[in-house]
Amino acid sequence: MKNIIKELYYGNIDPQARGFQKGSYLQKQMNILAENEALLTDKLTGDEKKAFLSFANASNIVLGESELDSFLVGFRLGARFAYDTFADNSAPYCDFLKEEFE
Incomplete structure (x- = not known):
């Protein structure tokens, strides 16, 4: 068995190295989020853009x-x-079988 702490230290374990499945519901939602952020960033100006x-x-x-x-x-x-x-x-509860053999 590998030493998990050592593996983590040397960067062999990266719990963040994950992504969305292609075409998944979450990926679609992330695309909607990114598209709307880009749209609003392009359309808004001045204080409204800064606030957004x-x-x-x-x-x-x-x-x-x-x-x-x-x-x-x-x-x-x-x-x-x-x-x-x-x-x-x-x-x-106690373990009767264990007590018999002790």
Whole structure:
């Protein structure tokens, strides 16, 4: 088994290296988003264009922070599952077969 921490350190694991499936619903939505952003950027001028770009940038920052938070919470939850699996052997019932052989 490879050392996952070492593999991550050397860049052999890249959880962000993912893309959309060709023709998927999400890819279509991303295309709509990009087309409308380009349309609005071309049509708007002055303060309206500045406000829209500020809105789009702030929205991307909030989305990025939300994704980071979800990643951290999920990673910590997974670590808690692993810890509980290997460190805690308690259960509501006792194992009669195990007690017979001890």
